[in-house]
Structure formats: C-alpha cells, structure tokens
Amino acid sequence: DTSTQANPQSKTEAQAPAKNELTLGVNGDPHSWDPIDTFLLDWSTVATSVFEGLVERTTDLKIQPGLAESWEFKDDKTLQFKLRKGVTFHNGEPFNAEAVKFTFDRLLGEEGKKGPQQANYASIDRVEVVDEFTVNMILKEKDPVLLTKLAGYGGVIVPPKYYKEKGDEYFNTHPVGTGPFKMDSYEKDNKVVLVKNESYWKQGQPKLEKVTFRFIPEATTRLAEMQTGAIDIMKKVEISQTESIKGMSDLELMQVGSPTVYSIRFNTSMKPVDNVKVREAIAYAIDADLIIETLLGGYGKRVNSFQSDMSFGYDPNLPLRNYDPEKAKQLLAEAGVKEGTELDLFLPGTDATFKEVAQAIEMQLGQVGLKVKLNLVDASTFTSDLIPKGKAGHMYRNGWGGWTLDFDNTAYLMYHKGEFWNPDFYDEKVEELLKTERSTFDQEKRMAAFKELNQRLYELVPDVPLYQTINLWAVNKRVKGFQPPTDERIDLREASVE
C-alpha cells in the first residue's frame, strides 16, 4: 500500500524511511517484457535494468563490455565472445554459453519471427558454443554496426531453462534477466516494481533497494505527481512544462541531447514540391532558429542533415540554410509557384510540441505566399500507412531515432529507392554513395562517402532538417547519481536516494 505517499502531511515522514526506494513516472507501458517482441522505447526504459546484452552502451554511447568480457573477429564472418563468469540470472540459473546460444536461436528462429526484432539481426547466421564461457557468432555478411545492434533490445540474454519451463506467455509478464534489478511485480498500465538483484555481478551495484515505474500517459498528470512528490523522476517533460518545474525548488530539470531528429520531408513526386527550387524555397522560408528559441525554449539543436550530431556521418562543416524569406520568394517566383498555392503538411495528432512547430511553419510559409494546410492524423496510420504509401501530402513531419548512431541506418531507409520509408525519392548519385558506404568497414572511407552524400542531399533538399531534440527529465533533488540517458534506457545502477 502506497497510500501514504499521497498524503502531503505525511509526505516527508513517509519518504524518509522509504530510503533507497525510487519511483519514476514514465509515459507508456510496453505490455510485453519479452525483448524480441518489442521495439518500444517504453520497453527499454524499464527493461534495461532487468536485461543485459553481451555488450552495452555507456551514457555517452560508447560500446563497452557487458556480459561479454571481450570479443574479437576471428575472421570476416566469425566474431568470438569471451563471457563473464559467475553471473547468474535472477532465478538462479547460471549465465553461460548455452544461454547465449539459446538467446540467438530463439531470436533467429520460429519464436523470433513473431516479433519485430529478428529483422535487425538478419546478418547473424548462428551462434556456436566453443566452451562454457566462449561463443562464436557466425555472420552471413559483414555488418559494420553489429556491435551496436548487440547492445540493442533483441540482443539481451534470456535464461533458457526458465523460458522453457514457464513458456512464452509467462515470460512476457515475468521477465528474468541478469540485470541489476529483478522484476518483483507488474500491474499492466499501472506500475512495475523492481527490487535489487543482490547477486549482481558488478560490485557495489545497484545502490537502490527498490524501483517503481508508474505508467502515467498524460503529461499534465505526470507533472502533478511530480509536484505532489508521488514520483521522484519524471520522464518526458513537455517543453511547455519546463517553467513549472524550474519554479519548484526541490525539483531539477535535466536535459540530455538525443539522437532523435525532426525534419519536414517532401513527397518529391508531387507538384509543386517535385521542383527542387520550391523545396529550397521552403527551406529558406522556415526560421528554424526562431522556432527552437521560442517554441522549444532553446531545448533543441539545429542540424544540417537528417541526423543528430552524435551520428557517425554528421558533417559539422556542411552549411545551414538560414532563414531568408526574400530568397524564398525569389526561388518560388523562379519556379513559377503562384501566391497562395496550397500545400498539405501531415503530422501525428498526439505530438503537442510539434503541433506548435507546425503552426509556426504554417505561418512562416504563409509569409512567403504558401498556404499550408495542417492534417492531424493518428500516429500509427501516419507511420505505417500514409508515409510508406506516399499519401502524407506534400510535406510531412518525420522524426527519426537513428538508434545505431550511424548515418547508414537513416540514410539507407530514407533515401534508398524502394525502402518502406521512401516511397518516392530517387537519385542515382545517392544510390551510388549508399552502395559505397555499405561495402566497406573502413570508417574513413565511409565518412568520405557520407560527406559527399550530405552534400548531395543538401542540394536536392528531399527534406528540411529542423532540429535535434533534447529530452527533458524532471528529477527530485533527493535523487543522486541519476544520469538522464540519451536513448531513454535508464541506467539506475549508480542511482540512490537521500
């Protein structure tokens, strides 16, 4: 019973003995904790504390050893891992080569077909057990970002015995991994409670006894819970809420750059935006700096291409198209676009901040004589149906996570002809550069290819990159050792409560 939390009179007394217990307010419940069933950030926010992969990413996104102590390429297609010894799963089952093999057999086999993760690991052929703590990963083809992917959701190691005994459905709601916390209870759409994994392999970690994640979808309510003290950490602070948080002395607003970028993409086969001049004009007509300064309250960073500055392939020297309405008008005139031409802009209906951005864009394009019509659509329809079918109007909002932190992922899916996300754009030079970039492991060569690609894309303007987001977290000042993660995967091993 946590009723005491709600009572303000007893707030201070109630939370004093509840030392080393942390409550977080997060926005969504993934509903299944099975790593191969999911692609949701909501999953990783919690599950990062429960599961671990062979490798992991630090908060500054460096790859470091996880359950594997070391790895080396035996040849082009064989990657050997030495596994950490003395690690056990939460149920007591030992972690070993068998478990790794089982994990990847499951991911790449029948079971994995039911979920979305398998596709990410298509370059792996199989895993072979060498000895109890050594495995070989046999690849079908070279994959430059394989290690990053192994730090991803699908690569976390699951306990074979437990899984076989309890079955898939049970595992969905009672996950067991090797992580710093074990799942104690899970109430759908309400909360999940994690308790300390006493036998965690890393000395002195974790520090917290108990972590509760509460699922609070409505941002206003999350903020209210933060203010009543019912939660200690709030995920996804809306930009509109920052002032409220700054106004409270016991709360701290934390920000972290994220790899997520937003851009306005064009349907390049649609008149009049099939004309590069029109696209360029639009790029000049949008005052992204002003938008970031005002609507985002400064919590955003301009980008010159459709990737974050953390991404491999980002070229800081590429110029930005700065706000220039006169030039825009001139370009439009050259392209013969009449004053008052109507353009559709599609965006998902639930994104409060971007709704404001879209209205600003509507106004700014209005100033150069383009009439923008905003179309709010259901987020899922938008991404799964409208964009891939080219039905998202002349322009649409695109937000992209770039989770591999390598431009390959983004560039290929966005600009390679025939990809799901790219129904209409085609350029021979771009195709060529993508091919070059994909065919080598040599990062320098790849960087060169990306540079050229960026330049080409800058000229063709298939989209107007707007900004890279900054994620905002509200944290109660009694929480120590908390680092807001760039990828929403919270590492709570070092966190504690005063």
Added chain:
Amino acid sequence: MEKSESTPLLEVRGLKKYFPIRSGFMKKVTNHVKAVDDLSFTVATGETLGIVGESGCGKSTTGRAILRLLEPTGGEVIFQGENLAALSPNEMRMKRKDLQIIFQDPFASLNPRMTVGEIIEEPMIIFELYETSKERKEKVAELMQVVGLKPENSERFPHEFSGGQRQRIGIARALALNPKLIVADEPVSALDVSIQSQVLNLMRDLQKQYGLTYIFISHNLSVVKHFCDRIGVMYLGRMVELAPKNALYEEPLHPYTRSLLSAVPIAKPKTKRERIILTGDVPSPANPPSGCTFHTRCPDCMEICKTDKPEFQSMGDGRYVACHLYNQ
C-alpha cells in the same frame, strides 16, 4: 320507421373485430380480444341509430370498423350496396367522402398545431373539392357559421377554444365533405350539460338541413333516448338488444337493458324506482364467459345461459333481442 326498413343506407352483417394478444418470446398470437363479435344491423337513410353500452363493450370499435379506421376481422359493411370491407385501401380512401366520424374527446381529436381554418379546410384539400384556395376559404367560413363559430376566428388554434366550441370544429370538419353518414363516437360525453345540449341541438339541426344519417354512440342513456330513433344495446362485443327508442325504454326485454336503465340516476328526487343493481364487474373481452356472456351478472340466469349462446332474434315490430328468456 317502415320506410327506413325498406331502404337501408348501411347494412352491417356479422361484423367482427378481434385484437390479437401476443405473448411468448416470439410474440405469437395466443388469444384475441373479441372487441366486436358478430354484429349485424341496418341503418336507414336519415335515421339516427344509437349504440349504448358500458365502457369497453366495443362501441367505438364498431364505429371505427365500419369506417375501416380499424380493419374488420370479418363480416361485411354494405354501404349503398357496396361492401366497404372488400375495397382496396385506395378505393376506401375515396369512399371516405361519404362517411365521416366525430370523436369523443374534443381535445385529442384536433391537431393542436393546425389552425381551425386549416383543420376544416384539410378534407377539401385532400379531395380537391374546390378549384382555388379562396373558394375553400369561403366554404370554411360558411361551415363555421353553420356550426355556430365566428368565421373570423379561423386563424386561431384549437386550444383557444372551449370544449363545446372544439366539438363544433370537429363537426364542421366532418361536414366539409358533405357526407351521407356520420358516426358520432360519444360526441357529448366530455362536455358539460349546458354545452351538451347546445351540441345535441346543433347536430339535430344539421341532420334536418343536410339529411344526415347518424350512428350515435354513447353510454348516456338519457342522451341516447333523446337523440336517437332506434337503439342497439351492446354487451361484451355483442348486441344484446335492438329496438325502436320508445319500445326499448318502455319495455326493455333483455335483463341487461333493464338493469342498465334502472341504474341511470334520474334528476328527480324521491321518484322511487325498482333498482336492479348488478353485482360484479364487466368480464374481460379477452376471456368472455361461456354461453350468454351476460350470465355471470344476470339476475334471471338459467342453466342454459351458461352453456348456449342465445340467438339475436327478431321479436317483431323491429325489435331484436339475444336472450334465452325469449326462446319459443
């Protein structure tokens, strides 16, 4: 009276109206309310036939079945030699010119959203009686005058009139088509005595003026006696006695008629009369008693009455009765 026997305007033969009672989950018809059961009589041109009986005995149903406002279950209604019951709905609609009805409730029988003028004019519009609206309006004014309403009030709505005046509006509407037969279903029972006499006098005037024939339905025996030439007495959907007015009142044959007459309070204090107070209530027409339906309350009940239905037989002099007492 002899004259009327020879040229009937309307002849009703074996008229039946059963209302189905539905029950069960498929709403199957499990029983019938025999509201009107095997009714036969004639109405001569220019006469007034009264129908009396207690509430629920089927008076209104008879009136409506004749006009086919309710589809008869069986029997024939021969009006000027034509069987109304066999006409198609559209043919029947055309016949409505000749057959009209006046209702009991002067509040419910006038559409509250139409002006008096519109109400009286409507039948003329439906039958396209006059060429122009002006002619129709003149006719409306004339009719209003006939029934004793001020034509300048034609723009008013029914609720602005008193009960008696409203009943006049209903009469004017019925007259608009120059009908030959008017069924008056308790036209005065909702009215106060002082108004009642006004309406009755009016109806009598109109009968003289236009040679109307009335079927006058009422439960008020004094009014019926005053207004009708012949009277039929109904009990539980059947006619138990039919006789010229004076004969009926002077010498009622059926025990029900007798008790009915004796139950009427008479506005003459201290006139000692022999009262026959019936016991019990009227049985439900869904479950009528066997044999003679009156036997459960009859002061003269015999064994045969419980099992055999009495014939509706002629007693001569235009009198008919359905009672075993008069079996030869």
Added chain:
Amino acid sequence: MLEIKNLQTRFRTDNGEITVLDGVSFQINKGETIGVVGESGCGKSVTSLSIMGLLPRTARITGGEILYNGENLVAFSKDQMRKVRGKEIAMIFQEPMTSLNPVYTIGAQIMELVLNHTSMNKKQAKEHAIQMLKLVGIPRAEEIVDEYPHQLSGGMRQRVMIAMAMSCSPSLLVADEPTTALDVTIQAQILDLMRELQQKSEMTIMLITHDLGVVAEMCDRVVVMYAGQVVEEAEVEKLFATPKHPYTVGLLGSIPDMDTEQEYLFTIGGTVPSPGQMPPGCRFAERCQKAFDKCYEQAPPLFDLNDGTKSRCWLYE
C-alpha cells in the same frame, strides 16, 4: 359541523394571480349528505382541497374561514392539519385509476393510514384493512390486500379508496366526483355502497359531482356553484321542484328527460367566463336570459330566501 365562510382561494399563474374561489360560503350539518354541483372548472375541487389543506403550492387561501367543529382549519399548522386529515376528514378522488399508488399493495396503502392515526400494530392494521375491504364488498379481501392497484378494475379501486377513507371512521367524507369515471352499472353499485355505509356509521358526506341525477338520488341538500361562487343552496326537493337561480333553471333544463319527448333541449348560451376575466356584475349575467341592467353592474350577494334556500340573483332582492 363544517362551516365555510367567505372562502377565497387564489392561484399564482404565469398570467398573474387569479381568484378561483371568491366568497364561497355554505355549511354542512352532521349526518347529512350535501351535494356540490356545478360545471367543470367552477371550483368544486378547489373547495374540497381547501378544506383538506391540500392545495398545490401555487395556491393559497386569501380570505375566509373553514370552521370544523368550531375550529378554523385555515389557521391550523401543518402538523395540526395532518392529524385532522384521514382521521377526522377523509377524501376520495375522482380518478380511481390514478388515486392509488401503483407501486404499493392495496393493504400497504390502507395500513399506512391506519398506522399513522391509531396505535394498532402492523398485524392488527392488516386485519383491519381486510375488515374494511370486506365492508365495502370486496370479494376475496384476504387476497386482495396483497395485490396491486393495477390488478383491480376501476370500480374495485374506488371501493378500495372508500375502504381506505373509512378506515379511521372519519366524521366527514369528502367525495370529489367519486363515480364520474365509472360505468352506470358500477356507479349504481358505488352510490348504493356509500348510502349503506352512511346509514351504518352516521357519517357526514360532502358529495361533489356534476351529475344532477346523482345529486337527486343521494343528497339531502345541494349547493350549486358557478364560476367560483355559490349561486344557490337548497334542500334537494326544493331545488329540483322550484329552482331559483336562472343558472340552476338552465342546468336542469339542459338534461334530456327520460319521460318526455322533446325535439330540442333547453340551452344556456355562451360559455363560462375564465377566472382571470370575471365580469364586474353577476358572473352569469352574460348567459342569463333574465338579466337586466343591474346584473351587469353590480355583483349580487347570496340572498337568503328564508325557506332554507339561498340564491345569488338580483331577482330575489
């Protein structure tokens, strides 16, 4: 026993306050049956409701007295009035179909009254209810007590109402058109019953009706009302033999006579004036064939003609 003096009752309406009863006076003597007749809307029901203290919230008594055994009911508090109602003065209403609450059994509704005014316990009260039902001639009384109103016919319901009204042996029974909604044969039964009960219990009855036939058969004395006023009061034989007020005359003339043959009925022309727009003089003057100038100017008082008859007409000045 009951004396109404100059009773004035007014109603608040959307068009301002109207005077519905204007100086109603008459008295009821112990043991007699007094008839109150008049056409619809003349104020018969309002009179009875004023006596019972059951006027709707929009109405109030603005003048006069209702003396019951010498005490003025108008001045009674709500609590005092409650003790009188049902115990001293009982009432039955016009519509037997709607006067009983559809959701309670017959027994419960009678017992409610009994329990309220006597010290009987539930069992005794039920016994008493059955007794009363038997008294009013209801067959199967033991079963009927547990049945609901909708299972009974109109005549039976009116008997139940009478049984209920009689259950605390009131000294005055106010019956507001108790038989109007019933068939003649049933009406005869009910009137018979009332006569019988009155003889047994020496109850006083105030019988409101618009049927002069009922008055002739039931009453000792008659009060004729017109437009919120008493226009004539007389013993029943006198009233029918020698009606004094032109309105009474007209009323009697309008009824078709069973014994004589008339082609046309006597009629009173025109209609009743509405409560808001009463003429200054005699309220009947407009419709009166005998009206003369004074009638239009001055309202006549109720003249006492010294033979127990009273008439509100200038003819008797």
Added chain:
Amino acid sequence: MGRRFARNPWAMTGMFLLMLAVVSALFAPVIAPSTPDKADLRARLVAPSWMDDTGKSEHLLGTDQVGRDLLSRIIYGARISLLVGVVSVLISLVIGVILGLIAGFYGRWVDDLLMRLADVQLAFPFILFAIIVMTVFGAGLWKLILVLGISNWVGFARLVRGQVMSVKEMEYVQAAKAIGATNLRIIRKHVLPNVSSSIIVLATLNVATNILLEASLTFIGLGVDPSIPTWGGMLADGRNYLETAWWVATFPGIAIMITVFGINLLGDWLRDELDPNLRV
C-alpha cells in the same frame, strides 16, 4: 410564448449567453481585434493586458503558445464550435427523425429492425467509434462533424418513435385518416409537427453535448487541424500551460462553459415550455 419568455430570467440569461457566442460567430471579423491566425513567435504566452504590470501587452486576454491573440481566437472559435454543434446535431436529427418516424409509424418488423440497429449503436461506446473512425479516415473538421452526427441519431430515433407511437393513437390522427389523408400526409401534417417540440428540446441539449465532445476528441489527439481555432482544441492544447500561462486554456474553457451553459438554460426552458407534461 414570447411574453412568457421575456418574463423568464432563466431563458433570458440563456439567450443572452448564447447570443454572445452567436454574435461572436457572425461578426467575428468586426469584433475581433486581430485575425485568429496572426502569430508572432516572439510574443508567445503574453499575459492578459490587465494583469501585465509592464503595460506592454496589447492583448486583452493574452496570447497563446504561438503568439496569437487569444481574444480573437476565442471570437473566431465561436464559429467553429457552433458549426460543430449545430451541423452535427442536424445530421443526427435528420437520420434519427426519419428512422424514428418509419419505426414508429409502421411498427412491427420495421420497428424491430430499426430498434435493434439502435441497440447496436448504443452498445458501441461513442468514443471508441469516434476513435476508430477518425483513425481510419484521419482527423478533420467535417469528419468530426460527421462522426458526431452519425453516432447520435439513436436519441432522436427513439424519441420520435415513442412520440409517434403515442401520437399515432391520438384521435386527430384517426380523424385525418377518416378524411382520407394518405400516410405521407398524416406523417407530414399531423405527426411531425406534434413531435417537433420534443425534437427541438433534444436538439438543443445535443448541441451542448457535441460542443463538449469536440473538446474531448481533441484531447485524445483526434480533433481538428490546430490552426482552425476551436475552443476544444485551444483548451486541450493549452492544458500544459496551466501553471505558467493559465489564460491559454482558461479563457477557451470559460467560453465553452458559458455557451454550453447558455444553450442548456435555453433548452431547459424550451423543455418546460414545449413539453406540456411539465407545465403547471
């Protein structure tokens, strides 16, 4: 009716409040200090002029999150809110009245069928229907109006059906039949006019409900395009600013409340006035 109206403070208040919205809607360009879409990002979330100490704010009710004059948006918003309310109700009214008339007048299996259809509609929670339809076809003003219109027909159908069934038995309908009126004429001239008052009352009250539903749908992200000024949209989008710029959500909220309250007052009065059962 007119005189009674003038004397009834409830009705007068209701009318006055509703007229505020109606006048705003009709004369928005004249009354509004600015256009509803003139935005100035640098002047976003400016406080109402009367509470701004610096005296720089020229906006009586402040500005919204993209720097548009709130008062102007609220005035123009009346157009959309009334449009949504009125047109959607008209749609359900037409569907409901036609189906109700048919069911009530013809009875039997037609009635059975239509009433089962009504059951289906009723058993299907409105919000879900709206979410699914808007998800399928995308959000938008006219779609929203259509969805609201389609899902509320049952109330009208049931009402009309019930009324028709009782009116049908009224003697004046019998009388119309007796003078040879066709079914169509009976429905048109005798039935419909006599059920119209109940329809008007229900319609009035539904306008109020639908204005609120628009707001709720916007809340779950299925409202109309944000550049169209709707009160519901302004309220839903402004909720995150409740603590820092309370006026953004509060004034549209008050506008909704006043209008809905006014309509309800009027509807209540109409009910008392037109429904004789409730009149003294």
Added chain:
Amino acid sequence: MAAFLIRRLLHSVFVVLAITLVIFVLVRMTGDPVSIMFQAGEPTKEAITELRKNLGLDEPVYVQFGLYLKDMFTGNFGTSFRTGESVIDMMNEKMGATLLLAFGGMFVALLIAIPVGIISAVYRGSVADFFGRIFSLLGISFPNFWLGIMLIIIFAVKLGWFPASGYEGLEYLVLPSVALGLILSGILARLVRSSMLEVMNQQYINTARSKGIKEWLVIIKHGLRNALIPTVTFIGLQFGTLLGGTVIIEQVFSWPGIGRMLIDAISQRDFPVIQGSVIILSFLMIFVNLLVDLSYGFIDPRIRQGGGKSE
C-alpha cells in the same frame, strides 16, 4: 418472464453479432498491423509475409471472420497480436478497474443527483431550486478531461487531499469518480427533478397527503419510488456513455482500465484486442440494460406482473 428473457436474449445475440461484424470490418480498415509492428526495424519482405501468416492475416477477410465467430462461440476471443496474451485474460485483468470506476462515477452521480433533484422539484422555484438547477447545468458544461485535470490540480497538487493518479487504494478512486460522475449527476439531477415534478402532480400523491402522513414520507415513499422508474431507465442508457467516459478519465488519471488498453490497442492495430474488448463491452452494456429492465419489476409491480416491459 421467461419468454421476455428469451426474447431479450435473441435480441442480444443479434446485437452482438452485428457489433462483431461492424468492429471486425472497422478494425480492418485502420491499416496494417504488421507494418506497425515493424515500424522501427528493417523488415524483409519474407519476414512480413511470415508474420502476417502467423497472425492469420493472410486469409481472405470473410474466412477470418468465420474463424473468429467460430472461436467466439467457444469463448475464445483470440490472442493479442503484440503480446500473445489471450484477450479474455487481458479483459479479466482490466474489467475490474473499469467497472470500479464506472460504478464509482455512478455512485457519485446518484449521491449528488437524487437529493438535488428532489429538493429542486419539491421546492420548485425556490432558492434551493435555483442553485440546484445552476449546479446541474454547470455540471454538464465542462469537458470531462478538463474537469479531471482541474480536480487533480486543486485536490491533489494544491490541497493534497487525494492522490493525483494511480490505482492502489480506495482514496485513488475519489477524484476519477468525481470527474466521471459530476457530469452525469448534472443530467441525472435534471431528470430526477422533472420526474419528481411529474409524479408529485399525480393524484396518488394527494391521496397519500390526505392520509395525514408526514410530507417527507410522501415525497420519498410515494414520490421518489415512482420517479425512480425513468431514472433507472436513464441510468441504463447512460451506462454506455459512462463507459465511454472512462476512456478519457482513465487516460487523465492513469487508471489501468479497458479504455486505456483499447486506446493502446487501436494505436497498435492489435485487432484481436480491439475486437474482443468492444464485443465484451457491448455484452456488458446489454447485460446492464437487461438488469435495468429486470429492476423495473422491483420498482414497479405493474411490470413485474405484466411479464416485462414493452418498449
């Protein structure tokens, strides 16, 4: 009575079948669940076909519908596309919370509406009536999410009387119930008022008064009992609205009920979950309306003996 129940059952079967068909077709118009499940990945064509086959989406729609109906009649509503959990189990888990909220809302509504309605009716035109009417009109003049947020800000954040959101103890039920019930109470108070006005004009009320019993007894025993009939009908009809309202209230108060599950399911195109929950909700609605019909019998003996209410 049995016949009435059987008829109602047949009606219900029809309604459920119709709803099943409608929802089945509707969800299939909302787009492709497979592409949503792959959203962030790089799916191959084979993977897509494979997944589609696994989910049974490769069959023609009418075959899918047939199979679904067949399963439905054996009480099997399928399993979630996303989690593989059985829909019935998911509903079981969530139904309690939603019903609790719905009944909480109903309770609040009745608690407010009945006294307000009675007082307004009995003292028609008085100051109490004035405030009663203002209250009930104001009650229906707010959008419910707005009311919810306001309640949280005032009673949780500012006053700290109740928790802002979540689902733990009874005190968590208070604010959402009020948010849900207040609006209904406005409508209900008006209804109670008008039914009371009508009932209090009936002749049997005068009969009751003529017995000399206390006025409040007349009002409660004779008045309210009869006024309850339209009120109860209305509650049955409003139950759907109430359930619909929970969708939004659950969102605002992080209440783990069916509404939230459904919104998630819709956004993820989890067809079996959408279908199953809509169908089960409609069952619930039908059941509640049946209860309402049966409850007339308790309130009104005319119906009890008549064997059911005819519409």
